[in-house]
Amino acid sequence: QQPVQSPQAVILREGEDAVINCSSSKALYSVHWYRQKHGEAPVFLMILLKGGEQKGHEKISASFNEKKQQSSLYLTASQLSYSGTYFCGTEIYGGSQGNLIFGKGTKLSVKP
Amino acid sequence: IAGITQAPTSQILAAGRRMTLRCTQDMRHNAMYWYRQDLGLGLRLIHYSNTAGTTGKGEVPDGYSVSRANTDDFPLTLASAVPSQTSVYFCASSNNRNTDTQYFGPGTRLTVL
Numbered sequence: 663q664q665p666v667q668s669p670q671a672v673i674l675r676e677g678e679d680a681v682i683n684c685s686s687s688k689a690l691y692s693v694h695w696y697r698q699k700h701g702e703a704p705v706f707l708m709i710l711l712k713g714g715e716q717k718g719h720e721k722i723s724a725s726f727n728e729k730k731q732q733s734s735l736y737l738t739a740s741q742l743s744y745s746g747t748y749f750c751g752t753e754i755y756g757g758s759q760g761n762l763i764f765g766k767g768t769k770l771s772v773k774p
Numbered sequence: 775i776a777g778i779t780q781a782p783t784s785q786i787l788a789a790g791r792r793m794t795l796r797c798t799q800d801m802r803h804n805a806m807y808w809y810r811q812d813l814g815l816g817l818r819l820i821h822y823s824n825t826a827g828t829t830g831k832g833e834v835p836d837g838y839s840v841s842r843a844n845t846d847d848f849p850l851t852l853a854s855a856v857p858s859q860t861s862v863y864f865c866a867s868s869n870n871r872n873t874d875t876q877y878f879g880p881g882t883r884l885t886v887l
Contacts, residue, residue, distance in 0.1 A: 664816070694876070703864060703878035704817070749816060751876075760805060760824075760868070761832065762876065764817040 663688055665752045667765035674740045674772050682768045684750030685732040693726050693733040694751040694762060697744075704749060707735075737770070745772045776800055778879035780865050786885045787855050795850040795882050797865030805868045806848040807832075807876065808840060810861040817864065823848055855886045 665686040672680050684693060692711050696704040710726035710733055721738040737744055747769045751762035781796045799806065808820040809832075819832030823842040837859060839851045848867075852859055863882045868874040 703880050706875045706877065709875065751817075758822075758830065760870075760874070761819055761822060763819075763833070766814060766816040 663754065663757075663763055665750055665763065665765040667748075667750060667768050669768060670766070671769040672771070674737075674770065676742060676772055676774055677739050678772075680737045680740060680770060682735040682737075682748050682750075682770070683732060684734070684752070684765055685730075686752050686754070688731065688752075688757075689755040690726075690728065690731050690733075690752050691755050691757075692753040693724075694753075695724055695733075695735050696749045696751065696764075697746045698749065698767075699746040707748075740770075740772045742772050742774065745770055778865055778867055778877060780863075780879040780882050782882060783880070784883040784885075786887065787852075789856055789886055790854050793852045793855055793884070795852075795863055795865075795884070797848045797850070797879060798846050799848075799865075799867045799877075799879075800846065801867060801869075801877070802845060803867035803877075804845070804870050805874070806842065807866040807868075808838070808848070808850045809864045809866065810834065810859075811864060811881075812861050820850065820863075855884075857886045860884060860886045 695707040698704040724735045726733045747767040751764045778799045804825045807822045809817040821840040823829045865879040866876040868876045
């Protein structure tokens with residue numbers, strides 16, 4: 663049931679773009695995205711609640727394709743502060759409402 | 775406003791000992807959660823609570839117990855710690871259980887020897 667995140671890791675130069683994908687084998691009710699810096703707690707980025715929904719947070723946006731059971735996180739013109747590990751948390755139809763199943767994470771490193 | 779606090783920050787524990795990890799939130803959130811985070815495995819839900827007085831099992835509940843006597847506190851107890859419980863433990867809360875933002879505490883790093 664654990665969603666699969668890809669890539670596992672990515673290295674960028676400042677100003678470059680990246681896409682992180684989150685795919686599930688189960689039908690999804692919602693997808694949550696979090697960023698965690700080393701030694702810190704995960705920090706909420708955004709929730710996507712329905713198919714086709716897209717959201718943005720600064721230069722970070724996400725989409726949710728309900729039919730494909732996947733979500734993508736888009737990081738545009740990356741900044742040094744974007745470095746960290748990104749996790750998707752999925753809420754599955756038929757699962758315990760509100761419980762999130764997290765992917766293993768994608769480690770993003772932004773270099774000057 | 776502190777948000778969510780966890781104690782202790784870190785702990786080294788001998789196998790077989792009993793340990794309680796504390797979690798307190800001041801946001802009056804109804805739902806609370808305990809996760810463990812292990813390298814390469816992401817965050818896994820241990821137990822959750824919809825509201826004071828109720829608790830439920832997550833993905834990896836074995837060896838752990840929780841209680842929710844009031845809205846603010848959600849302690850996690852390891853009755854007899856084992857080395858496989860070495861992990862970083864995060865407490866989180868959300869306003870309600872219906873697809874809501876979860877806010878995480880700073881974590882407790884536990885080592886069981």
